[in-house]
Amino acid sequence: MGRPTLYTKALGVTICERIASGESVRNIALDDGMPQKSTIIAWSLNPEHDFYGHYEKARELRVEVMADELVDIADDGGDEGVQRSRLRIDTRKWVLSKMKPKRYGDKVEHDLSDQARDFLLSIS
Numbered sequence: 001m002g003r004p005t006l007y008t009k010a011l012g013v014t015i016c017e018r019i020a021s022g023e024s025v026r027n028i029a030l031d032d033g034m035p036q037k038s039t040i041i042a043w044s045l046n047p048e049h050d051f052y053g054h055y056e057k058a059r060e061l062r063v064e065v066m067a068d069e070l071v072d073i074a075d076d077g078g079d080e081g082v083q084r085s086r087l088r089i090d091t092r093k094w095v096l097s098k099m100k101p102k103r104y105g106d107k108v109e110h111d112l113s114d115q116a117r118d119f120l121l122s123i124s
Helices: 009-020 025-030 037-045 051-075 082-099 114-123
Strands: none
Touching: 009 025, 009 051, 025 037, 037 051, 051 082
């Protein structure tokens, strides 16, 4: 069976459900009956395509799933080991900070001295 290249609503829903649950497009595309990664990406980049809005929503939901996983990994007392759990948490935190920097990125505070503030005000 070849890879489907024609978009159907059912196929789009299946792909988006899997993305929303945390799967990558790369892994989805490896499965039989799924289109190639390049095809999924092409659908997702075209604002005129039906898939575009659904894909964006699925990506938003995926971020929330990843954030929830952080607590699950931290609370898991399994045999994985502390170092492996820390790596999994740190990786997800980094990805979240890139996907949603305003929500999950590092907050930078600027503390200007009075002298610096006066200088900036004088040049504006």
